[in-house]
Amino acid sequence: xxxxxxxxxxxxxxxxxxxxxxxxxxxxxxxxxxxxxxxxxxxxxxxxxxxxxxxxxxxxxxxxxxxxxxxxxxxxxxxxxxxxxxxxxxxxxxxxxxxxxxxxxxxxxxxxxxxxxxxxxxxxxxxxxxxxxxxxxxxxxxxxxxxxxxxxxxxxxxxxxxxxxxxxxxxxxxxxxxxxxxxxxxxxxxxxxxxxxxxxxxxxxxxxxxxxxxxxxxxxxxxxxxxxxxxxxxxxxxxxxxxxxxxxxxxxxxxx
Amino acid sequence: xxxxxxxxxxxxxxxxxxxxxxxxxxxxxxxxxxxxxxxxxxxxxxxxxxxxxxxxxxxxxxxxxxxxxxxxxxxxxxxxxxxxxxxxxxxxxxxxxxxxxxxxxxxxxxxxxxxxxxxxxxxxxxxxxxxxxxxxxxxxxxxxxxxxxxxxxxxxxxxxxxxxxxxxxxxxxxxxxxxxxxxxxxxxxxxxxxxxxxxxxxxxxxxxxxxxxxxxxxxxxxxxxxxxxxxxxxxxxxxxxxxxxxxxxxxxxxxxxxxxxxxxxxxxxxxxxxxxxxxxxxxxxxxxxxxxxxxxxxxxxxxxxxxxxxxxxxxxxxxxxxxxxxxxxxxxxxxxxxxxxxxxxxxxxxxxxxxxxxxxxxxxxxxxxxxxxxxxxxxxxxxxxxxxxxxxxxxxxxxxxxxxxxxxxxxxxxxxxxxxxxxxxxxxxxxxxxxxxxxxxxxxxxxxxxxxxxxxxxxxxxxxxxxxxxxxxxxxxxxxxxxxxxxxxxxxxxxxxxxxxxxxxxxxxxxxxxxxxxxxxxxxxxxxxxxxxxxxxxxxxxxxxxxxxxxxxxxxxxxxxxxxxxxxxxxxxxx
Numbered sequence: 001x002x003x004x005x006x007x008x009x010x011x012x013x014x015x016x017x018x019x020x021x022x023x024x025x026x027x028x029x030x031x032x033x034x035x036x037x038x039x040x041x042x043x044x045x046x047x048x049x050x051x052x053x054x055x056x057x058x059x060x061x062x063x064x065x066x067x068x069x070x071x072x073x074x075x076x077x078x079x080x081x082x083x084x085x086x087x088x089x090x091x092x093x094x095x096x097x098x099x100x101x102x103x104x105x106x107x108x109x110x111x112x113x114x115x116x117x118x119x120x121x122x123x124x125x126x127x128x129x130x131x132x133x134x135x136x137x138x139x140x141x142x143x144x145x146x147x148x149x150x151x152x153x154x155x156x157x158x159x160x161x162x163x164x165x166x167x168x169x170x171x172x173x174x175x176x177x178x179x180x181x182x183x184x185x186x187x188x189x190x191x192x193x194x195x196x197x198x199x200x201x202x203x204x205x206x207x208x209x210x211x212x213x214x215x216x217x218x219x220x221x222x223x224x225x226x227x228x229x230x231x232x233x234x235x236x237x238x239x240x241x242x243x244x245x246x247x248x249x250x251x252x253x254x255x256x
Numbered sequence: 257x258x259x260x261x262x263x264x265x266x267x268x269x270x271x272x273x274x275x276x277x278x279x280x281x282x283x284x285x286x287x288x289x290x291x292x293x294x295x296x297x298x299x300x301x302x303x304x305x306x307x308x309x310x311x312x313x314x315x316x317x318x319x320x321x322x323x324x325x326x327x328x329x330x331x332x333x334x335x336x337x338x339x340x341x342x343x344x345x346x347x348x349x350x351x352x353x354x355x356x357x358x359x360x361x362x363x364x365x366x367x368x369x370x371x372x373x374x375x376x377x378x379x380x381x382x383x384x385x386x387x388x389x390x391x392x393x394x395x396x397x398x399x400x401x402x403x404x405x406x407x408x409x410x411x412x413x414x415x416x417x418x419x420x421x422x423x424x425x426x427x428x429x430x431x432x433x434x435x436x437x438x439x440x441x442x443x444x445x446x447x448x449x450x451x452x453x454x455x456x457x458x459x460x461x462x463x464x465x466x467x468x469x470x471x472x473x474x475x476x477x478x479x480x481x482x483x484x485x486x487x488x489x490x491x492x493x494x495x496x497x498x499x500x501x502x503x504x505x506x507x508x509x510x511x512x513x514x515x516x517x518x519x520x521x522x523x524x525x526x527x528x529x530x531x532x533x534x535x536x537x538x539x540x541x542x543x544x545x546x547x548x549x550x551x552x553x554x555x556x557x558x559x560x561x562x563x564x565x566x567x568x569x570x571x572x573x574x575x576x577x578x579x580x581x582x583x584x585x586x587x588x589x590x591x592x593x594x595x596x597x598x599x600x601x602x603x604x605x606x607x608x609x610x611x612x613x614x615x616x617x618x619x620x621x622x623x624x625x626x627x628x629x630x631x632x633x634x635x636x637x638x639x640x641x642x643x644x645x646x647x648x649x650x651x652x653x654x655x656x657x658x659x660x661x662x663x664x665x666x667x668x669x670x671x672x673x674x675x676x677x678x679x680x681x682x683x684x685x686x687x688x689x690x691x692x693x694x695x696x697x698x699x700x701x702x703x704x705x706x707x708x709x710x711x712x713x714x715x716x717x718x719x720x721x722x723x724x725x726x727x728x729x730x731x732x733x734x735x736x737x738x739x740x741x742x743x744x745x746x747x748x749x750x751x752x753x754x755x756x757x758x759x760x761x762x763x764x765x766x767x768x769x770x771x772x773x774x775x776x777x778x779x780x781x782x783x784x785x786x787x788x789x790x791x792x793x794x795x796x797x798x799x800x801x802x803x804x805x806x807x808x809x810x811x812x813x814x815x816x817x818x819x820x821x822x823x824x825x826x827x828x829x830x831x
Contacts, residue, residue, distance in 0.1 A: 056826040057465030184831060203466065205831075 004097050004121040009148055012122065016130040016140040019153070022092040023080025024127040028070040031062040032086050035167025036174050036231040041084040043238035046074070047245060049187060050175070050205040050235075059175040059184065059205065061235070064245065067191065067199050073248040087164045093126030094157050096165065120158070177228050181219060183208050189242070194250040207236050311689035315531040316347060318684075321506050321520065321543060322536030323352025325482060326656025326673045328489035330534050331499045332376045333677035338684065341498030346684070349500045349528060350493070351520070356505075358486055358538065363595045363602045364392060364582050364667035365477045367413055370470045372674045378492055380469035381827040384820065386488050388481035388597045390578050391462050391816055393452050393474060395666065398585040401776050402721045409444060409775025410581070411666070412452035413475040415767050416445075417805075418798035423788045424449055425751035425774055427795035445774035449798070451805040456581040458810060461819035469828045473809060477667075479582070479595045479602075502528065506537075509547045516651040516688075517543065531688065534680065535654040539661070544644055544654035552660075554642035555710050558735055560608035560726065561590050561663040564637040565621050569601045569628060578816040584665065585624065588612065589726040592624050593664060598820055606639065606663050611726040639663055643706045648695035651688065653680060660706060665716060668709045671763070676702065705763050711740040712764040712772075718744070719776035747773065750788075751780055 005011075026032065031051055034042045039061070042048055046063040053060050063086065065072045074082045080089060096118040122129075130140055141153035150158070178184050185208035189201040212232065215223070223229050320331050331350045339345030373383060383389055394412035401407045418424045425445070432443050447453045452474050455462065462476035493499040508521035519529035520543075535543035544550050556562060583594040590607030605621040612620075614636070622629045643660025647653055655676040662668055679698060685691040714737065717730035733741065743756060752769035754762075782789055789795075814822070 052466040052829065054464075054466060055822075057467075057822065057829055058826055059829065179830065186831070 002095065002123040003125040004095055005124045006097070006119050007094075007122050007143065009144055012143050013148070015122075015143055017093070017128050017142070017153070018130055018140055019128060020139075021127045022089045023075070023085065024078060025092045026065070026072050026080055026089055027075050029072050029075075030064070030066040030069055032065055033088050033168075033171075034061050034063050034086055035164065035171045036061070037163065037167050037170065038084075038087055039231050039234040039238070042086060043234050043241065045082045045084060045241065045244075046238070047241040048235050048238040050178075050184060051203055058172075059179070061171055061174070064201075064204070064242070067201065067245075067249055073245060073252060087160065087167060091157070091160050091164050093123040093128045094161055095121045095123060096161060097121040120161070174228055174231055177223065177226060178207070178232075181211075181215065181223065183211055183232070185211075187239070191246060193246070193253055195253050197253075206239055207232055209236060212236075312687050313531075314687050315685060315691075317530040318346060318348050318532045318534065319520065319528055319530030320348065320350040320534040320536055322538060322656070322658070323350060323486065323490065323501075323503075324358030324536060324538060324656065325486050325489065325670065326538075326658070326677075327352065327534075327536035328486055328493055329372065329670075329673050330536060330655050330677040330680065332489055332493045332497055333372070333674075333681040334684065335493060335497035335499045336376050337681045339498075341496070345498065347500065348498070349502060349530065351502045351504055351506055351522060351525075351528060352490075353505050353537075354503050356538070356540075358482075363479055363482050363597070364593075364664070364670070365480065366667060366671040366674075367475050367477045368671055368674050369478055370476075372678070374470060375678075376489075376492065377496060379830075381823060383478075383480075383488065384823050384828075387484045388599055390479045390597055390820055391580060392477045392479045392582060392595075393456050393462050393580045395582040395584055396456060397716070397772075397775065398583060400584075400586040400591075400716065400720055400722075403586065409771070410446040410450070410453040410456065411768060411771045411775070412446060412450045412456070412581075413477060414450050414452045416449035416770060417451075417802045418449070418795070419767055419770075420754070422791060422794055422798070423751060423782070424795065424798060425770055425780060426782045426789045427792065427798075428774065429779065429782070430789065430792075431795075431799070446771055449802055450771075451802055451809055454806040455809055455813060456579075459577045459580055459815050459817075460810070460813040461580065461816045462813070463819070464812060464814060465819060465822045465826060465828070467828065468831050473813060479597055481597055506542060509543065514650070517547070531651065532684070532691070533652045535652060535658045536656050538657045539640075541644070541654060541658040543652045544647070544649060544658055548649045548652065550644045550646050550649055552640075552642055553645050554640065555662075556641050558710055558714050558737060559641045559663055560610065560730065560735075561606045561641065562639050563609050563614070563617070564604050564606045564639055564664075565614075565617055566602065566604035566635045566637060567621065567625060567629060567632050569603050569625055569632060571600060575817060578820065580816045582667070586720070586722065586727075587620050587624075588724040589617070589620075590663075591665070592621065594624075596816075598824075604664075606665075608726055611724070611729075645703075646699050647676070647702050648698045650695075651691055653695070653698065655680070659702070662709065662713060665713050666709075666764070668713070668763075672702075672705065672709075675705065675761075675763070701759075704759060707737070707739065708757070708759075708763055711737055711743075712768065714740055715769065715772055716776075719773070719778055743769075747778070747780060749781055749784065 034048055039048055042063050046065055048061055049064055050059045051062050052058065065074050074080060098117065098119070142151055143154045145151055184205050187204045187206045189204070190198065191201070192198045223232070318334055320327050327350055331348050334346065335341070335348045340348045373380060394410055396408055396410050398408040399405075401409070416424055428445055428448055431448065444453070455474055462474040463472045467473070490501065494501050502522065502525050504522040504525040506520045507523050509517055510519040510521065510527065512518040517530075517533045519527045520533070521527050533543055535541060537543065540546065545552065578598070579594070579596040585592045585594065587605065587607065589612035590605060592603060592605045595602040603621070603625055605617050605624070607617045618634065621634065625632070639661065641662050644654060647659050653676075656669075656673050659672070659676070679701065683694050683697070685694045717727065718736065720727050720730070729735065743752070746756070752766040752773065754766050756766055
């Protein structure tokens with residue numbers, strides 16, 4: 001569970017971070033939220049599907065990384081093994097919190113988009129934060145320069161968060177569009193692995209290709225003008241990544 | 257206007273207390289409608305045959321009299337199916353009285369309401385947000401057997417595990433005979449064979465926020481604010497389904513020579529003609545009762561309750577848990593209903609005035625509600641148990657209270673409205689010539705349903721061991737319908753089965769009878785039919801499967817309150 005603390009130049013002046021450890025946050029992530037801007041990159045390695053957020057019931061786009069809760073087939077040897085690192089991992093250990101989510105809501109940096117209701121926080125339990133014992137490691141980043149200004153690393157982290165925030169809004173707009181054009185359909189997967197073990201995946205959704213193909217020309221133009229055709233077709237194309245994902249699972253089973 | 261008879265009825269009172277004033281209608285401008293009133297019952301014996309032209313003319317206009325839940329549900333059901341929002345659809349006109357408020361007591365539904373809402377094209381999220389709706393997963397009957405504090409049983413909405421595959425009631429009886437008596441609640445019939453009782457006891461919802469609208473883990477119905485449901489349906493029917501709404505009082509009926517209703521006269525909106533008239537005018541039964549004089553068949557000799565005292569009880573805190581079921585607690589001269597909505601509970605004592613004075617009943621209700629009742633207003637509602645002897649007469653059919661009413665045990669009011677509206681809509685005759693056939697079938701169907709509902713309600717009183725006079729008299733064989741006595745005799749040697757009932761769409765199926773019978777301690781004697789219980793392994797699997805389903809459901813389902821809050825905040829998805 002992430003322990004969010006509002007970032008404070010005094011408190012965090014000497015904090016040392018190892019961004020390369022960001023991937024460790026995905027150790028038990030079966031479904032990784034992705035935003036439309038990274039669909040094309042993510043689609044090169046994993047299926048992108050829709051599922052419902054357990055807290056809100058709202059559809060979200062996620063990369064399918066495993067076949068059981070807590071299983072991430074892209075994670076091994078304490079690291080993310082994919083070629084593309086999703087924004088959700090790139091952003092680690094930084095979060096935008098509502099004021100009450102942070103421990104010290106006063107004297108904080110504001111979010112890059114200057115929305116005052118967001119507070120920039122750091123996950124103090126993140127494996128990207130160097131422990132005092134490993135301080136001799138020279139490959140680390142800091143948030144602030146000697147003069148107290150934002151470091152280059154911190155600037156990049158902020159712009160990553162800004163991209164993610166924009167992306168999440170786009171993702172919601174995409175879902176709204178898919179719902180209003182009635183283009184979502186349940187995806188039910190029955191899979192038998194090499195060891196004869198079988199599994200059924202429920203609660204996943206994808207694009208209804210028949211309804212997409214049957215859309216009236218004017219509706220199709222609307223989708224195109226809104227910029228949704230590319231993410232829609234990327235979603236469709238990415239589902240074929242289910243086969244490489246099954247292969248990953250079979251390789252892992254063979255090792256056991 | 258030749259060939260038309262008119263009968264006029266007068267509403268009991270008008271809002272301004274000055275009696276009726278009739279606006280001269282543009283169609284009947286030559287007739288002084290106040291002075292020219294002739295009370296003339298329809299003359300069926302002299303009815304002239306329908307002309308060929310009238311007989312084959314299609315049913316184009318349905319006029320619904322009454323704007324309560326019955327009126328709007330019927331209007332919506334017909335308008336949705338017969339495309340009233342399209343030029344070639346059937347026209348549906350609903351006349352709602354601006355002066356007579358709906359009774360609005362039905363706050364419990366059946367799972368059928370889900371299919372009704374779907375048929376009307378209503379979003380479940382909107383319905384839940386706007387009608388103070390919560391999820392209902394059955395009824396808990398407390399203190400009906402012996403009145404002790406540990407005395408309760410459930411009538412859930414999910415079939416008993418293994419129902420129809422084996423004599424599970426018999427196996428269950430065997431298991432209780434050998435089980436330790438201290439575990440009696442966990443081994444009750446409903447808890448041993450239905451996982452839903454555990455959900456209710458834990459106050460859980462039947463689904464999660466990830467479920468689609470109308471989808472579920474466990475079958476469910478609703479509790480709703482009746483006073484909000486009507487206006488909600490009205491808006492949907494007018495804006496989406498193309499129902500024409502007229503806010504006016506009906507003051508007279510115009511008859512055709514064959515006894516049909518040709519039109520109704522309104523106070524200010526003139527004459528409204530139609531091909532089919534639906535009487536949803538509530539207790540006053542304007543068309544079927546007052547105009548056609550169809551007799552009312554009382555059943556107070558079977559069901560004694562004749563009065564309700566209703567009160568709305570606010571929750572102590574905004575996050576007070578919401579019960580997942582209707583709670584019905586037996587009292588000395590009746591029973592108290594307790595229905596949890598989002599912002600308040602609806603509580604009411606229904607009792608038989610022969611056994612209890614109003615003051616005593618108020619004291620009983622006050623004891624149940626607690627000190628909070630001091631600041632609340634208690635509404636008294638008469639209950640005249642019974643129904644019309646026909647529901648469809650000529651071109652007029654009654655739905656809701658205009659057709660009949662029973663004590664609110666098992667929430668039969670709204671479901672009868674839904675079933676009536678569905679049958680009228682789906683079997684709407686193509687023309688007048690076919691209407692008599694539909695009417696006959698409708699009457700047969702609903703007379704059967706009323707009889708069966710009366711039987712089933714009576715069943716709740718038969719197996720009680722309570723000793724108050726109300727309860728003792730309820731067990732007097734002279735008050736028990738023969739049909740129910742016959743079934744009880746059969747069930748002494750075998751459990752209720754689907755073939756005990758003849759309808760293919762039985763209101764209360766055999767499973768419901770099983771829940772009440774075995775919940776109340778009824779014993780079926782299998783000593784002459786041991787062979788029916790020769791597969792204890794299968795039975796053990798069923799009991800184990802039920803326990804497994806309880807564990808699964810408890811691990812994934814949120815509380816009723818939590819799910820309702822989430823639906824208010826995020827909404828349910830359409831898929």
